[in-house]
Amino acid sequence: MxxxxxxxxxxxxxxxxxxxxxxxxxxxxxxxxxxxxxxxxxxxxxxxxxxxxxxxxxxxxxxxxxxxxxxTLPTFTDIRQIQQALKTGGIEVGADIDPESTGPANFSITDPDGNVILFDQHV
Missing domain, CATH: 3.10.180.10 (2,3-Dihydroxybiphenyl 1,2-Dioxygenase, domain 1)
Known part of the structure:
Protein backbone atom coordinates (compact mmCIF):
# COMPACT_ATOMS: atom_id res chain seq x y z
CA MET A 1 0.00 0.00 0.00
CA THR A 72 0.81 14.57 -8.35
CA LEU A 73 2.14 11.06 -8.87
CA PRO A 74 1.29 9.35 -12.19
CA THR A 75 0.00 6.29 -10.33
CA PHE A 76 -0.89 5.86 -6.67
CA THR A 77 -3.07 3.95 -4.25
CA ASP A 78 -6.36 5.83 -3.97
CA ILE A 79 -7.42 6.86 -0.47
CA ARG A 80 -10.55 4.70 -0.73
CA GLN A 81 -8.40 1.60 -1.29
CA ILE A 82 -6.23 2.55 1.68
CA GLN A 83 -9.29 3.03 3.89
CA GLN A 84 -10.74 -0.34 2.84
CA ALA A 85 -7.43 -2.14 3.44
CA LEU A 86 -7.16 -0.64 6.93
CA LYS A 87 -10.75 -1.57 7.77
CA THR A 88 -10.18 -5.10 6.48
CA GLY A 89 -7.11 -5.27 8.71
CA GLY A 90 -9.21 -4.44 11.74
CA ILE A 91 -8.25 -0.78 12.14
CA GLU A 92 -11.07 1.52 13.22
CA VAL A 93 -11.44 4.38 10.76
CA GLY A 94 -13.03 7.80 11.31
CA ALA A 95 -15.75 8.99 8.93
CA ASP A 96 -16.14 6.68 5.95
CA ILE A 97 -15.38 7.89 2.46
CA ASP A 98 -18.00 6.91 -0.11
CA PRO A 99 -16.29 4.08 -2.03
CA GLU A 100 -18.04 5.20 -5.23
CA SER A 101 -16.65 8.74 -5.02
CA THR A 102 -13.48 9.98 -6.70
CA GLY A 103 -10.97 12.74 -6.14
CA PRO A 104 -10.03 14.55 -2.94
CA ALA A 105 -11.05 13.01 0.38
CA ASN A 106 -9.68 12.40 3.85
CA PHE A 107 -10.06 10.24 6.93
CA SER A 108 -8.13 9.65 10.11
CA ILE A 109 -7.20 6.82 12.43
CA THR A 110 -5.70 6.78 15.90
CA ASP A 111 -2.78 4.57 16.88
CA PRO A 112 -2.69 2.64 20.19
CA ASP A 113 -0.95 5.58 21.91
CA GLY A 114 -3.55 8.14 20.86
CA ASN A 115 -1.57 9.65 17.96
CA VAL A 116 -3.82 10.82 15.16
CA ILE A 117 -2.85 9.81 11.62
CA LEU A 118 -4.52 11.80 8.86
CA PHE A 119 -4.84 10.48 5.31
CA ASP A 120 -5.52 13.52 3.13
CA GLN A 121 -5.75 13.04 -0.65
CA HIS A 122 -5.78 16.27 -2.69
CA VAL A 123 -6.08 14.75 -6.18
Missing part, protein backbone atom coordinates in the same frame (compact mmCIF):
# COMPACT_ATOMS: atom_id res chain seq x y z
CA UNK A 2 1.55 3.31 -1.12
CA UNK A 3 0.64 6.05 1.37
CA UNK A 4 2.06 9.05 -0.51
CA UNK A 5 3.97 12.00 0.89
CA UNK A 6 4.56 12.09 4.65
CA UNK A 7 4.63 15.10 6.92
CA UNK A 8 4.13 16.02 10.53
CA UNK A 9 1.49 18.62 11.32
CA UNK A 10 2.45 20.46 14.48
CA UNK A 11 -0.07 22.21 16.74
CA UNK A 12 1.98 25.28 17.68
CA UNK A 13 1.35 28.01 20.27
CA UNK A 14 3.12 30.85 18.41
CA UNK A 15 3.47 30.42 14.67
CA UNK A 16 6.05 33.20 14.28
CA UNK A 17 8.28 31.71 16.98
CA UNK A 18 7.89 28.22 15.49
CA UNK A 19 8.68 29.49 11.99
CA UNK A 20 11.85 31.20 13.25
CA UNK A 21 12.90 28.03 15.11
CA UNK A 22 12.42 25.71 12.11
CA UNK A 23 14.13 28.19 9.77
CA UNK A 24 17.21 27.81 11.99
CA UNK A 25 17.01 24.07 11.26
CA UNK A 26 17.07 24.80 7.52
CA UNK A 27 13.33 24.68 6.81
CA UNK A 28 11.76 27.24 4.47
CA UNK A 29 8.07 28.10 4.08
CA UNK A 30 6.73 26.75 0.78
CA UNK A 31 2.97 27.15 1.29
CA UNK A 32 0.47 28.78 3.60
CA UNK A 33 -0.04 32.14 5.25
CA UNK A 34 1.42 33.04 8.61
CA UNK A 35 -1.39 35.64 8.99
CA UNK A 36 -3.88 32.75 8.66
CA UNK A 37 -1.94 30.74 11.29
CA UNK A 38 -0.65 27.98 9.02
CA UNK A 39 2.56 27.29 7.11
CA UNK A 40 4.00 24.31 5.29
CA UNK A 41 7.79 24.19 5.62
CA UNK A 42 10.32 22.02 3.85
CA UNK A 43 13.96 21.02 4.24
CA UNK A 44 14.99 18.63 1.47
CA UNK A 45 12.38 15.86 1.45
CA UNK A 46 11.28 16.65 5.02
CA UNK A 47 7.97 18.46 5.37
CA UNK A 48 6.32 19.89 8.46
CA UNK A 49 3.14 21.88 8.82
CA UNK A 50 2.80 24.55 11.48
CA UNK A 51 -0.79 25.16 12.60
CA UNK A 52 -1.72 27.60 15.35
CA UNK A 53 -5.15 27.14 16.94
CA UNK A 54 -6.41 24.63 14.38
CA UNK A 55 -6.17 21.38 16.34
CA UNK A 56 -5.20 20.15 19.79
CA UNK A 57 -2.40 17.68 19.10
CA UNK A 58 0.30 16.96 16.56
CA UNK A 59 -0.83 14.84 13.62
CA UNK A 60 1.07 12.46 11.35
CA UNK A 61 -0.09 13.09 7.78
CA UNK A 62 0.02 11.01 4.60
CA UNK A 63 -1.01 12.50 1.25
CA UNK A 64 -1.90 9.72 -1.20
CA UNK A 65 -1.19 10.83 -4.77
CA UNK A 66 1.58 13.30 -3.89
CA UNK A 67 5.34 13.07 -3.69
CA UNK A 68 7.45 15.07 -1.19
CA UNK A 69 7.23 18.13 -3.50
CA UNK A 70 3.40 18.10 -3.49
CA UNK A 71 3.46 16.98 -7.11
Missing amino acids: ELGAFSVSLAVKDIAASRAFYEKLGFAAIMGEEAQNWLIMKNGDHVIGLFQGMFDKNILTFNPGWNANSE
Whole structure:
Protein backbone atom coordinates (compact mmCIF):
# COMPACT_ATOMS: atom_id res chain seq x y z
CA MET A 1 0.00 0.00 0.00
CA GLU A 2 1.55 3.31 -1.12
CA LEU A 3 0.64 6.05 1.37
CA GLY A 4 2.06 9.05 -0.51
CA ALA A 5 3.97 12.00 0.89
CA PHE A 6 4.56 12.09 4.65
CA SER A 7 4.63 15.10 6.92
CA VAL A 8 4.13 16.02 10.53
CA SER A 9 1.49 18.62 11.32
CA LEU A 10 2.45 20.46 14.48
CA ALA A 11 -0.07 22.21 16.74
CA VAL A 12 1.98 25.28 17.68
CA LYS A 13 1.35 28.01 20.27
CA ASP A 14 3.12 30.85 18.41
CA ILE A 15 3.47 30.42 14.67
CA ALA A 16 6.05 33.20 14.28
CA ALA A 17 8.28 31.71 16.98
CA SER A 18 7.89 28.22 15.49
CA ARG A 19 8.68 29.49 11.99
CA ALA A 20 11.85 31.20 13.25
CA PHE A 21 12.90 28.03 15.11
CA TYR A 22 12.42 25.71 12.11
CA GLU A 23 14.13 28.19 9.77
CA LYS A 24 17.21 27.81 11.99
CA LEU A 25 17.01 24.07 11.26
CA GLY A 26 17.07 24.80 7.52
CA PHE A 27 13.33 24.68 6.81
CA ALA A 28 11.76 27.24 4.47
CA ALA A 29 8.07 28.10 4.08
CA ILE A 30 6.73 26.75 0.78
CA MET A 31 2.97 27.15 1.29
CA GLY A 32 0.47 28.78 3.60
CA GLU A 33 -0.04 32.14 5.25
CA GLU A 34 1.42 33.04 8.61
CA ALA A 35 -1.39 35.64 8.99
CA GLN A 36 -3.88 32.75 8.66
CA ASN A 37 -1.94 30.74 11.29
CA TRP A 38 -0.65 27.98 9.02
CA LEU A 39 2.56 27.29 7.11
CA ILE A 40 4.00 24.31 5.29
CA MET A 41 7.79 24.19 5.62
CA LYS A 42 10.32 22.02 3.85
CA ASN A 43 13.96 21.02 4.24
CA GLY A 44 14.99 18.63 1.47
CA ASP A 45 12.38 15.86 1.45
CA HIS A 46 11.28 16.65 5.02
CA VAL A 47 7.97 18.46 5.37
CA ILE A 48 6.32 19.89 8.46
CA GLY A 49 3.14 21.88 8.82
CA LEU A 50 2.80 24.55 11.48
CA PHE A 51 -0.79 25.16 12.60
CA GLN A 52 -1.72 27.60 15.35
CA GLY A 53 -5.15 27.14 16.94
CA MET A 54 -6.41 24.63 14.38
CA PHE A 55 -6.17 21.38 16.34
CA ASP A 56 -5.20 20.15 19.79
CA LYS A 57 -2.40 17.68 19.10
CA ASN A 58 0.30 16.96 16.56
CA ILE A 59 -0.83 14.84 13.62
CA LEU A 60 1.07 12.46 11.35
CA THR A 61 -0.09 13.09 7.78
CA PHE A 62 0.02 11.01 4.60
CA ASN A 63 -1.01 12.50 1.25
CA PRO A 64 -1.90 9.72 -1.20
CA GLY A 65 -1.19 10.83 -4.77
CA TRP A 66 1.58 13.30 -3.89
CA ASN A 67 5.34 13.07 -3.69
CA ALA A 68 7.45 15.07 -1.19
CA ASN A 69 7.23 18.13 -3.50
CA SER A 70 3.40 18.10 -3.49
CA GLU A 71 3.46 16.98 -7.11
CA THR A 72 0.81 14.57 -8.35
CA LEU A 73 2.14 11.06 -8.87
CA PRO A 74 1.29 9.35 -12.19
CA THR A 75 0.00 6.29 -10.33
CA PHE A 76 -0.89 5.86 -6.67
CA THR A 77 -3.07 3.95 -4.25
CA ASP A 78 -6.36 5.83 -3.97
CA ILE A 79 -7.42 6.86 -0.47
CA ARG A 80 -10.55 4.70 -0.73
CA GLN A 81 -8.40 1.60 -1.29
CA ILE A 82 -6.23 2.55 1.68
CA GLN A 83 -9.29 3.03 3.89
CA GLN A 84 -10.74 -0.34 2.84
CA ALA A 85 -7.43 -2.14 3.44
CA LEU A 86 -7.16 -0.64 6.93
CA LYS A 87 -10.75 -1.57 7.77
CA THR A 88 -10.18 -5.10 6.48
CA GLY A 89 -7.11 -5.27 8.71
CA GLY A 90 -9.21 -4.44 11.74
CA ILE A 91 -8.25 -0.78 12.14
CA GLU A 92 -11.07 1.52 13.22
CA VAL A 93 -11.44 4.38 10.76
CA GLY A 94 -13.03 7.80 11.31
CA ALA A 95 -15.75 8.99 8.93
CA ASP A 96 -16.14 6.68 5.95
CA ILE A 97 -15.38 7.89 2.46
CA ASP A 98 -18.00 6.91 -0.11
CA PRO A 99 -16.29 4.08 -2.03
CA GLU A 100 -18.04 5.20 -5.23
CA SER A 101 -16.65 8.74 -5.02
CA THR A 102 -13.48 9.98 -6.70
CA GLY A 103 -10.97 12.74 -6.14
CA PRO A 104 -10.03 14.55 -2.94
CA ALA A 105 -11.05 13.01 0.38
CA ASN A 106 -9.68 12.40 3.85
CA PHE A 107 -10.06 10.24 6.93
CA SER A 108 -8.13 9.65 10.11
CA ILE A 109 -7.20 6.82 12.43
CA THR A 110 -5.70 6.78 15.90
CA ASP A 111 -2.78 4.57 16.88
CA PRO A 112 -2.69 2.64 20.19
CA ASP A 113 -0.95 5.58 21.91
CA GLY A 114 -3.55 8.14 20.86
CA ASN A 115 -1.57 9.65 17.96
CA VAL A 116 -3.82 10.82 15.16
CA ILE A 117 -2.85 9.81 11.62
CA LEU A 118 -4.52 11.80 8.86
CA PHE A 119 -4.84 10.48 5.31
CA ASP A 120 -5.52 13.52 3.13
CA GLN A 121 -5.75 13.04 -0.65
CA HIS A 122 -5.78 16.27 -2.69
CA VAL A 123 -6.08 14.75 -6.18
